[in-house]
Structures are given as structure tokens and as C-alpha cells.
Amino acid sequence: MVAASSPSRRLETETMRQNPERRRALLDAAIDVLAEEGARGLTFRAVDARAEVPKGTASNYFANRAELLLQAGAHVHVRLTPTDEFMDRFKNALPSREQTRLGMQDLLRRIEHNRNGYLALLELRLEANRHPGIREELTRTIKETLEENVRTHLEGGFPGDRTTVVTLYLAMTGLFIEHLTLPAVLADDAAGPLVDRMVDLIVPGPDQA
Template identity: 40%
Template sequence: MAKNEARRNALADAGITVLAREGSRGFTHRAIDAEAGVPLGTTSNYFRSREKLIAGLVERIGIRLSPTPEDLAARASDAPTRELFADYVRDIVRRLTTHRDVTLALFELRLEVARRPDLAAAMREWQHQALDGDVAFNEAAGLPGGRREITLFHYAIDGLVFDRLTSPIDPGTSTDDIVDDLVAGLLR
């Protein structure tokens, strides 16, 4: 396998773009080569199979959607309240909706996994790690809510973001207001 990490990341980013734009049917090694502007066969040197390519994209999506250390540090000194929890959730939704291609690619990967269960392992592992990380972060920060509430927020945020990126049910309602209502409803 090729070792140039910067090129591997650039190819994964090109794969994210192709997947978001074309869906899984247009998601090929050749399409990624073309999007990245590299010679044919380059993507297959870094990701030998579709399964490895999907695993690489899942990893890259996780990196691109993670909060920055600056975002986390800015809130670290705040008291652990429901309002701080809501601020974290609003930040998650902001990252998911701002990085539209990344989030659409993630939804496409989830649909691909539904069609091809043999690819589910990478997605399932990533989802469980993300949930476990969110629960651990919430507990360490002393924020309200436990594993059950964090799981419910994952479900709700996935639905909210899908709605906002596709055809919103109520486009006139502020996304922040929806998040605040979710927090109030789930953290009684």
C-alpha cells in the first residue's frame, strides 16, 4: 500500500465529494482519480478494494466532522449545564450541516451498508466508537444525560440533519430552536 498520507487524505476527500455528488453508483476508483486529478489507478494503489475505500472514507469523515481542539477548549471552563449541553449539540449540528458533502457522503455510506451488509463492519465500529466517545466526553465534562440520552440525541440529530440537508419539513423554524427544544425534551 502506498504510504503518502497527504495523498491518501486527498483521495479520501475526493471520494467524499464523488459520493456526495454521484451517490454509490458513481462511486468508483476511476471517478475518484478523475476528481482528485491524479493518474488512473492511483486510488486503487491506496485503497485496493471497495471495502478498503469505504473504510478509508469512514475514517476521513470522522476526522473532518470532529470538533476542533479550539472549539472544545472554548467551552471547557464553562459550568456543566443544560445550556452548555445544548451549545455542544448545536455545534455538532452546525458541523454536520456546514460540511454538507461530508455529511451527504456519510448518509450515502449508511445506505450502501444497508444494501451490502458485508460492508457494515467499518461503519458499525465507527458508529459505536463515536457513541462511546460522546458518552465518555459527556460524563467527563459532568454534562447532564447518560448513555440513553446521548443515544437518543444521535437518533434525533441524524433525523434533523437529514431533514435540513434534503427537503426540510419546516424550513422556517430555526435549527438552533429545534436543538434547544430537543435538549429541553430529552433532558427533563
């Protein structure tokens, strides 16, 4: 027979599930495991060990491995969110190609600072290619983020159109992959100046408006 959970044990488990700091620590640990060991290394046990919590903790917060993967992917975007201070300055400045350049440089700094986060997202993309359910959810999340960027750009009055935003997104994505996974490929080309050049080529200037 399997013993029924006591009321105190059920309450403890429910409290753990509602502990946002513990959940965030587990997601941070999952991101590190994904980045350093790959999707196959992502297990509840590995996450518990990385987060330095008792065995079985992760399984109390996430129903299954797929849910853990998806929530880790969503948490990557949280970790990459610009600071409120930067966004206040960005929104209060006149929309221009220069402001777009500053935004892309800030994104580069955030990606470099959260290297494991971006590498984890790449691992999640590969895992999504093998599992339709994960692919569907990840596609929705990435697409929503891209559409929000397009909306912010257009409603903010920044130069260019939807194609400008999508092209810049693809260019930056390609740069991040090389810069973070095979940095020696671009050893002779610093990432910062490359970002400036991409913005110059993709985003219309005052004389092109």
C-alpha cells in the same frame, strides 16, 4: 507475460501509499463523489478524476472499493471533528444543559459546513445495508463514536444519563437528514432553534437534576 515491476516503480508506489496529503485528497474526493453521485458512482476512476490526479492513483492507495468506502466513512468523522479551540472552551466550562446546547449548535454548524461529508455518510449507510462486511465495520465505527460521546458526557458531569445522550443523538440525526436532504420540509422551522428546543426537552435542567 506480465512484466515484473522495477525496483524504482515499486518504491514510487510505496511512497505514494505513504503520502498522507495525497491520501487525504483522495478521501475528500471520494466523499464528494459519494455525496453527489451516490455509492454506485464511486469508482477508482471517478475518484482520480475528482482529485485531479493521474489514472490509477486511487488503486495504489486502496486495495479495493470496499476499503475505499470504509476509509471515506472514517474520514467523514475526521472532517466533522470539533476544533481544538472549541474543545478547550467546552471542557473548561462548567458542565450544564447550556454547554450541551452549545455543543449541539457547534455540531450543526460543522454538519452544514461539511454537507457533502454527511451526505456521503448516508450513502455509506445504504451501501452497508447491501454488504455485510461494510455493515459490520460501519456499525463498529458508529457505535464507538456513540460510546465515546456517552463516556464524555457522563465522565464530564453533564446532566442526564446514557439514555439522554442516545436520545439526543437520535433527535439530532433525524434533524440532519431532513435539513440536508429535504430542506423544504422544515422551511418554516429554522434548524438552530429546533436544536435548542430538543436540548431543552431531552437534557435535564438544574431544577430536574
